[in-house]
Amino acid sequence: MFSSRIPADLAPNALARALEAIRARGGEVLDLTETNPTRAGLTAPPELLAPLARPASLVYEPHPFGLPAAREAVAATYQASGLAVSAAHVVLTSSTSEAYSFLFKLLCDPGDEVLVPVPSYPLFDHLTRLDGVVPRTYPLEYYGSWSVDLEALERSVGPRARAILVVSPNNPTGSVLRRGDLDRLAALAASKGLAVVGDEVFADYPLEPAADGCRVLAQTRALTFSLGGLSKSVGLPQLKLAWIAAGGPPRLLDAALARLEVVADAYLSVSTPVQQAAGLLLAAGQAVHRAIAERVRRNLARLREVSAPSPCTVLRVEGGWSAVLRVPATRPEETIVLDLLRQDGVLVHPGYFFDFPREAFLVLSLLPPPASFDEGVSRLIARLSLGC
Ligand SMILES: Cc1ncc(COP(=O)(O)O)c(C=O)c1O
Known part of the structure; x- marks a missing residue:
């Protein structure tokens, strides 16, 4: 009955299922995939919507x-x-x-x-x-x-x-x-x-x-x-x-x-x-733009600082709201992101979501509030530095 414009398989992927299970148990997740600027703890000028x-x-x-x-x-x-x-x-x-x-x-x-x-x-x-x-x-x-x-x-x-x-x-x-x-x-x-x-x-x-x-x-x-x-x-x-x-x-x-x-x-x-x-x-809206630009720069600097002594490398990023981290390809990306979520409560996207041609890359949003970003990045780098 339905058109093939809609994918036949509508089941959530393994990462979405694992996230749902953690949240259903009331577990806390440090979400380093958050790209919604209205959920990033930034305050817009109160009169912004008056027009x-x-x-x-x-x-x-x-x-x-x-x-x-x-x-x-x-x-x-x-x-x-x-x-x-x-x-x-x-x-x-x-x-x-x-x-x-x-x-x-x-x-x-x-x-x-x-x-x-x-x-x-x-x-x-x-x-x-x-x-x-x-x-x-x-x-x-x-x-x-x-x-x-x-x-x-x-x-x-x-x-x-x-x-x-x-x-x-x-x-x-x-x-x-x-x-x-x-x-x-x-x-x-x-x-x-x-x-x-x-x-x-x-x-x-x-x-x-x-x-x-x-x-x-x-x-x-x-x-x-x-x-x-x-x-x-x-x-x-x-x-x-x-x-x-x-x-x-x-x-x-x-x-x-x-x-x-x-x-x-x-x-x-x-x-x-x-x-x-x-x-x-x-x-x-330039006030919001400035706050986002500052957040993104700040989080990128932090990511670089924390990852510098580790086996992970932040790829050059010329603009935007995300960063790509090359990590040791000791295990498949899917295993890495599922373990990070289940063992450390840190959510990141695997490179294959974005069709990277090879493994292992993780994609992080640079928008999350500093406290959760810093904690999430510290846990992530500590885990990946262990090599497992
Ligand atoms: C490259 C790119 N284009 C477009 C969009 C979405 O823009 P809009 O909210 O205007 O549909 C996004 C959202 O993340 C994006 O990453």
Whole structure:
């Protein structure tokens, strides 16, 4: 009866089952996978949500791409980064996930392919499948820092490829797209008639930025979409406001926007209050952004300090909210994370959740409150230093 867009196996994985069992017994868990900024012990300014109650929000005036003032406010964030983005090329959505869905509808017929990086954002499997699109992977490689394997990417482009997806800073590797890689990737996209989709939700969280790091809209050779949203830029995922900023060769861009309007007009999914408040939220939310940026830096420094004398290595992280720890591959990742949870009450993600090509890597969120982060990291490093 049901479509194959939904996975046949809906059973929770071994880590989720173990976590549920511990919580059911009332056990305490130090959760180093927490990426919800509203559960990270950060305090938002009390008046932050006041703009949502503006009287203008009592009027419903649907605009497929969103209210002009909100789109101006989003365009201004790109302009502040030196990118010439016009409000006319900004499309509001309720989440980045919805932005992906709009773009898959714009670019792909069922069975068409998009190129996705690995290791990367685990939701790609679901997001593509839910829109009837097939993900084809291309590798990121680590030699002291991460870079795109461009030859492998080129080999993955088949006749049904429609877009190259890039996540920068990437989740979980924290790697940022390099200017040289962007130029080659955009040249490939332009020559093969593909779009570039850049997920830049973590763009405002640089950690160890590379000198030649860049944003996808720094070129206009290929039809390009940059995705962002309040959920990461100002740590307000509950407000459900995200966006697509488009760029590229003018005729192609106009054709894309005309079609994207049909998609956006069918859903009109962004609420009026959040659109009316967008400019003020982006400004006042800077207080939350600063608190998150400080937290992430602090926790990364701590992780490095505690792991330095151990057999574990923190990989270079250029931006974002997560860190990757390479640990001795004495046992399978799954055994390592299950033991950490059961014996030490510490929850981390195994690298294979993110399709790391080999073992053993652990992925840690840098967002948890310092007290639980420090305790969790100390237990984790102590356990892994024992070699079991
Ligand atoms: C790379 C990446 N893109 C998008 C999102 C989700 O953004 P949104 O809440 O706007 O759907 C996440 C969430 O963790 C993410 O890691």
